[in-house]
Amino acid sequence: MGTKICMNASCQTATTHEWKRGWPLRSGGHALLCYNCGSAYEDSLFCDTFHSEEPGWRECNICSKHLHCGCIASKFLLELLDYGGVGCASCARSSRLHLMQSDEIPNGFGFLARNNAGDSESIPAENTVAGNSNDEGGLAQLCRLLEANEPSLLHPSKRANTNGGLGQFRQEEIMHAIGDIGTGFSNVTQPSIGSPKFSKPDNMSSLLDLRDMHSTLSQPSLSMALGAPSGTTNFVTFPDGAVEGKEQRKIPSFQQGQRSRPILPKPSKPGLSVSSENNIGAASELRIARPPAEGRGKNQLLPRYWPRITDQELQQLSGDLNSNIVPLFEKILSASDAGRIGRLVLPKACAEAYFPPVSQSEGIPLRIQDIKGREWTFQFRFWPNNNSRMYVLEGVTPCIHSMQLKAGDTITFSRIDPGGKLVMGFRKSTNNDEDTKEVQASGLLDGTASGETPFSADGDIGWNNSENHRGRIDGDLLQQTTATTEKKRTQNIGPKSKRLLMHSEDAMELRLTWEEAQDLLHPPPSVKPTIVTIEDHEFEEYDEPPVFGKRTIFTSRLSGGQEQWAQCDDCSKWRNLPVDALLPPKWTCSENAWDSSRCTCSAPEEMTSKDLDNVLRVSKDFKKRRNLGSQKRFQEREPSGLDALATVAVLGDNLNDSGDPSVGATTKHPRHRLGCTCIVCIQPPSGKGKHKPTCTCNVCMTVKRRFKTLMLRKKKRQSEREAEISQKDKMDHKEESEMKGTVSHEVLHINNPDTEGNQCQRQIEKPETSAGQIDLNCHPNREDMPLEIPGLSTMNLVDTAESPLDNYIKQNGLSSFVWDQQGGPAQQSGESLRRLSDEAFLASIGWTHESRRD
DNA sequence: CACTTGCATGGGGGA
DNA sequence: CCCCCATGCAAGTGT
DSSP, rough: OTTOOOTTTTTOOOOOOOOEEEEEEETSSSSETTTTTTTTEGGOOOOOTTTSOOOOEEBTTTTOEEEEESSSSHHHHOOOOOOOOOOEHHHHHHOOOOOEEEEOOOOBTTSHHHHGGGGGGGGGGHHHHHOOOOOOHHHHHHHHHHHOOGGSSSSSHHHHSTSSSHHHHHHHHHHHHHHHHHHOOEEEEEOOOOOOOEEEEEHHHHHHHSSSSEEOSSSSSSOOOTOOOSSSOEEEEOOOOOOOOOOOOOOOOOOOEEOOOOEEEEEEEGGGOOOHHHTTTTTTOOOBBBOOEEEEEGGGGGGSOOOOOOHHHHHHHHHHHHHHHEEEEEEEOOHHSSSOOOOEOOOHHHHHHHSSSOSSSEEEEEEEEEEEEEEEEEEEEEEEEEEEEEEEEEEEEEHHHHHOOTTTTEEEEEEEEEEEEEEEEEOOOOOOOOHHHHHHHHHHHTOOSSSSSSTTTTTTSSSBBBBBOOOOSHHHHEEEEEEHHHHHHHHHHHHHHHHHOOHHHHHHHHHHHHHHHHEEEEEOOOOOOOOOOOOEEEEEEOSSSEOOOOOEEEEEEESOOOEEEOTTTOOOEEEEEOOTOOOOOOOGGGGGTTTTGGTTTTTSSOOOHHHHHHHHHHSSSSHHHHHTTOOOHHHSOEEEEEHHHHHHHHHTTTTOOOOOOOSOOGGGOOOTTTTTOOOTTSOOOOTTOOOOTOOSHHHHHHHHHHHHHHHHHHHHHHHHHHHHHHOOOEEEEEEEEHHOOOOOOOOOOOOOOOOOHHHHHSSOOOOOOSHHHHHHHOOOOOTTTTTTTTTOSHHHHHHHHHHHHHHHHHHHHHOOOOOOTTTTEOOEEEEHHHHHHHHHHHHHOOHHHHHOOO
């Protein structure tokens, strides 16, 4: 492979390129991707003219015409059709393949090599478009000229690097061109200095006849350089993007090294290849990403930023504005972007490629016109970020609001040529509901979303004018492309935006929901736990996640025994069940196999109204109680472990404090305040802010106390059991009462069959000095558990339990804890301290096996 | 106390 | 493995 010559004019001279295998071709084999420029070729396309590979006839996949591929001329008439062979130029044309002008120029002007950019680096894209004039002159010269005229348009950084310079400009151009191609733009960029315009297909046809024609490439990179058009114009037929064929022509270009990027995202799966036929004609209305052709190495735009605009949109837009519109890039608004901060993070590559260069962090004012003609001035600036930059547009809030955009919507940036004026448009997400979006994406994947692309919801204002895009997605490739991008977008705004949008109450609700869910989890009935015995302690380990079961309530008797109560789904009566009973999510009295006298709904309820009240109150008032944090209420009904811990964490030591803990949106929280126990401040600082073992912050201290308490409880529990056995329950319970305060023995725990867990929960930990140090360095909280207490992620818990507890245990001489596994009598046997502490702590906070798997 | 501003962090994706 | 970028953090500033 190394001997092949890339037919990309800008790259062809490199004969030692490495070639990597690309996606599978329908005709068999795989595409070859130029390692340097990314251009894709069908292996068999290579001919002797350029190298030593397979000269000969090729058959057009469309018309079956045979074309000889043995020379430059013929080669240029071939188009690599997507993943399926080649097609001739005429077929491509008749199939509505649109030619795109690419820049190959035999004399080497076709592609501007980034290295050649040299002084011409800063040529604005628009300017850089070479006229489609065939005068070869020089692109370079043109570039210089342009640069001279508008040197500011390029980033210094770009100028500084070889990729930059023309590359930048070229990138834009390429994007432009490629984009058109990809989307089936009928327009062709005509490189004309000063006033680049989209040329119509007609023009293209003629141009097409020119030997140069970049094949439509699907993905392959159309290695078109923006700057390409130096003298001769290259044309690439692009079948609506649906077809990806590509024909590369080799034209001696004076440059080299330009990286071109695939026009379309590479199919992730081989099976997605699409025949060109299918794609033909589909394109004009397709909303597909138009990749910026230019490759700037690492700075290449990610497909997610590729502008998606249909031919119609573009044309309409251009018509409306009486200008040529050059789609630049687009971005799905993140929660941050659409938030109140008013900062829109710009993709670095985009910012550097299409916005004026900024050398100072303060940036420059940037005027951007919206689709309604209003002009906005934003501060285009950057922040140093690591060794890079992070570009942002500041002051976008008014604009965002005026366009009624929110996270998930897409904001688009285009350029009006001539003039280079920036225009921003937007597309509303089809549905504000993220789920819906996903569905749509799925639909695309399924091929069911034939009508509109996910982003072309009604009312969307795409790259300009709200135009209903009936983009037809034709071809798996497109589907895939779109879907892939969609997926990314969805991911971008998924949990994060959800988190941002979550209000305190919602969050609280969510937490409760989560906790409640925890309550419903049971060890998988069909899965036998693996008993691990370490140091005489046995532990149950489940390989399977817990299953959901019916929510039950556990109560403790003064005698020390436990009871489990479940409510009939039909009559709502509470029934007493064995402690180890596991119920399905739906359960009725008729399924009460443990008490024949109460296996019907007509049977009276055992639970006294008082007990019932307690139980119910636990559920209904829990939130209030949590907020109030009253000791008394804690005693009345200790929340589940997680709740308890969370509550403690939220309320800190001041459990008696009333008033709502601050659980407001974190973004509103001004800053950490010493001693603040709000939901914000109990969060471990992101990033660096991990708690050290020696940390004495509220959270750490709380957790430490918690641990201690748990250990004490365990110890005490064991004692109780022993006492119970020896008929000394009452004594034990006294102790427990002391520990807990005034709790009465009933109903204190919701569905944690684990005896220990119950007891743990029933006790109020006493502030104690933690003997062990708990590492609170926690994994980021799961987003689906937004209010999870920092440091209590599963891994964190495990970690926490591992060392500190061991220490603690050792220090306290607690060497033989008993851990009751869920659903049964305590497994008295031992286990390793590590596991013990693990389980103990996990259980104490209502953790489940499922959680541990995280 | 709220908002602004600038930087830091780290997850995640791409190379 | 590197880098992007979404987001958090907290100092600074305003009300």
